[in-house]
Amino acid sequence: MIASRRARHALVVLLAAVMMFGNAPSALAYLKFGFEVNGRQVTLKWNTTPVRYFVNDQGITGVSAADFQSATALAFATWQAVPTASITYQFAGFTSSVPGDDDGVSTLGFLNEPALDRVLASTSFLVDDATGALIESDIFFNSAFPWSVAPNGEAGKWDVQTIATHEIGHFSGLGHSAIGETQLMNGSRRVLSTGAIMFPIALGPGDISGRTLDPDDIAGISDLYPDNNFNRMTGSISGRVTKNGAGVFGAHVLAFDPGNGDQIANFTLTRDGQFSIAGLRPGPHVIRVEPLDDADTDSFFDSSDPVDLNFHPKYFERLVVVPRGGDSGVIQVTVSP
Amino acid sequence: MTPYVVSARLRRTASARQAFSRTLLVTVVFLLTPAFALAQQSTARRTEIGGDLRWLTGVQFNDVNANQTAFGGVVRPVFKTSSSIEHAACPEARFVVGLTSTLDVEASLAFGRSHLTTRIFQDPEAADATASEAVTLYLLEGGVTAHVNRFRRGRVTPTASAGLGYLRQLHAGQTFIQNKPTIYAGGGVRVPLNDADVSGWKSAVLRLEVRATILTSHSTLDNATHVLPSVIGGLLFHF
Numbered sequence: 001m002i003a004s005r006r007a008r009h010a011l012v013v014l015l016a017a018v019m020m021f022g023n024a025p026s027a028l029a030y031l032k033f034g035f036e037v038n039g040r041q042v043t044l045k046w047n048t049t050p051v052r053y054f055v056n057d058q059g060i061t062g063v064s065a066a067d068f069q070s071a072t073a074l075a076f077a078t079w080q081a082v083p084t085a086s087i088t089y090q091f092a093g094f095t096s097s098v099p100g101d102d103d104g105v106s107t108l109g110f111l112n113e114p115a116l117d118r119v120l121a122s123t124s125f126l127v128d129d130a131t132g133a134l135i136e137s138d139i140f141f142n143s144a145f146p147w148s149v150a151p152n153g154e155a156g157k158w159d160v161q162t163i164a165t166h167e168i169g170h171f172s173g174l175g176h177s178a179i180g181e182t183q184l185m186n187g188s189r190r191v192l193s194t195g196a197i198m199f200p201i202a203l204g205p206g207d208i209s210g211r212t213l214d215p216d217d218i219a220g221i222s223d224l225y226p227d228n229n230f231n232r233m234t235g236s237i238s239g240r241v242t243k244n245g246a247g248v249f250g251a252h253v254l255a256f257d258p259g260n261g262d263q264i265a266n267f268t269l270t271r272d273g274q275f276s277i278a279g280l281r282p283g284p285h286v287i288r289v290e291p292l293d294d295a296d297t298d299s300f301f302d303s304s305d306p307v308d309l310n311f312h313p314k315y316f317e318r319l320v321v322v323p324r325g326g327d328s329g330v331i332q333v334t335v336s337p
Numbered sequence: 338m339t340p341y342v343v344s345a346r347l348r349r350t351a352s353a354r355q356a357f358s359r360t361l362l363v364t365v366v367f368l369l370t371p372a373f374a375l376a377q378q379s380t381a382r383r384t385e386i387g388g389d390l391r392w393l394t395g396v397q398f399n400d401v402n403a404n405q406t407a408f409g410g411v412v413r414p415v416f417k418t419s420s421s422i423e424h425a426a427c428p429e430a431r432f433v434v435g436l437t438s439t440l441d442v443e444a445s446l447a448f449g450r451s452h453l454t455t456r457i458f459q460d461p462e463a464a465d466a467t468a469s470e471a472v473t474l475y476l477l478e479g480g481v482t483a484h485v486n487r488f489r490r491g492r493v494t495p496t497a498s499a500g501l502g503y504l505r506q507l508h509a510g511q512t513f514i515q516n517k518p519t520i521y522a523g524g525g526v527r528v529p530l531n532d533a534d535v536s537g538w539k540s541a542v543l544r545l546e547v548r549a550t551i552l553t554s555h556s557t558l559d560n561a562t563h564v565l566p567s568v569i570g571g572l573l574f575h576f
Binding site: 203 | 401403405406408415418420453455457460462466468470509512515559560
């Protein structure tokens with residue numbers, strides 16, 4: 001789900017208790033969706049590829065169904081082109097089904113939802129709660145907003161391909177990334193910049209910079225659907241964030257590559273402050289730990305999660321070296337209130 | 338007839354390959370064991386072994402920013418970094434074979450410990466910081482040194498050197514290893530200290546050199562080419 005500057009999103013989930021993966025991290029490259037089946041945590045992902053999807057046959061003013069299909073196909077191709085990920089997608093045809101129908105068919109299309117005045121688009125999932133298998137995922141685009149498929153974007157209109165790229169990240173099983181900066185202004189949040197397509201707030205109508213993936217997105221999709229080389233050619237950093245001797249939950253941990261500028265991040269996802277960041281280029285990394293910007297916890301966590309926002313951003317005093325195909329070994333970062 | 342022609346061509350190819358292999362083998366043996374080869378050819382040729390202290394002055398890599406994308410694709414840095422390998426004093430072993438009175442071939446191996454340091458600055462949310470890690474360096478070099486006798490002053494002979502090398506960096510307890518091919522060029526002086534045949538060696542030579550080692554872009558931190566200057570001082574013993 002992606003929200004406009006005016007808009008905040010609420011995660012739409014159908015027939016499955018989808019939440020952020022909250023167990024001890026095992027080489028997670030930022031947030032993935034997970035849910036519980038028979039007492040065990042299951043990562044939300046497609047088990048077979050290509051993932052087939054349909055497109056609703058109704059367009060809107062200025063965007064025909066064919067235009068919409070072409071733009072979303074480009075967004076699917078962007079994810080499919082990640083060289084270290086194995087997921088593939090296949091357009092199966094136009095359909096009269098609409099997104100949200102629980103028909104076992106993954107559908108993308110427009111719905112007019114003026115009441116959702118802060119939701120540009122949203123992704124939902126249908127999961128077999130007995131086996132954990134992902135059956136269907138639908139993406140709706142809110143036609144209450146103005147849309148465009150112009151190659152270079154169109155002032156005042158939201159770019160279908162940009163928003164589709166974000167939603168297809170969800171469609172594939174990725175949660176939100178917190179690599180981005182926002183500013184509170186007159187009671188609402190204004191996004192200043194983003195470092196991942198999966199950042200929860202779009203830059204603005206007319207912007208098309210979200211058509212391409214960032215390193216954090218690439219690490220995430222590769223972590224979910226690794227090809228043969230991904231785990232062999234990249235490495236991970238794991239560790240713990242503490243404050244006053246206790247673990248910090250919900251701290252945003254960024255791994256920055258001082259050689260090429262890549263930024264890949266994750267959160268501490270256990271009460272004792274454990275984190276793991278996967279998909280990193282072998283070599284030294286700078287580690288930066290910060291609380292979530294503007295106390296925006298509900299874009300990333302369940303409201304019951306004890307997210308700690310009361311500490312100062314900090315850089316770890318060591319460069320952390322990522323080995324090829326392995327883990328750095330556990331580091332401990334101590335933050336102060 | 339065609340199989341015969343092919344067979345003949347194959348035999349010639351095999352023969353040529355064997356000859357090439359022999360040549361290659363001789364060349365490799367010559368390069369790897371110049372001391373033995375040259376000592377057997379002529380006892381007049383110098384063989385020198387010595388030790389240096391090599392001062393690597395360090396490498397400053399290109400600054401790298403943590404960039405994000407603002408509206409319209411505008412690049413917005415959220416913090417900046419500057420990384421360098423700090424200076425290091427490296428003991429070095431050197432082996433020299435004088436081919437002629439004006440040309441030597443030499444090989445050297447230096448070992449040192451340094452730090453890779455990244456300075457982080459211009460982060461509006463956090464104070465400036467420095468992060469570093471220990472790096473172990475091995476620098477293997479081989480090349481030629483020319484004695485510029487034309488400019489000799491008394492016992493002092495200017496030299497010019499050039500060659501190829503390999504810089505091996507072991508990071509954080511060898512969890513990550515980088516090998517960098519290098520090219521070097523330098524200049525210095527040789528000063529004989531002792532002409533007498535004492536204690537098994539014929540003379541000792543003081544050697545000073547300034548050398549620029551070029552790290553190729555393939556495996557530097559920022560994938561750019563950098564120059565690693567060094568100052569070398571030591572003694573060579575002539576056997």
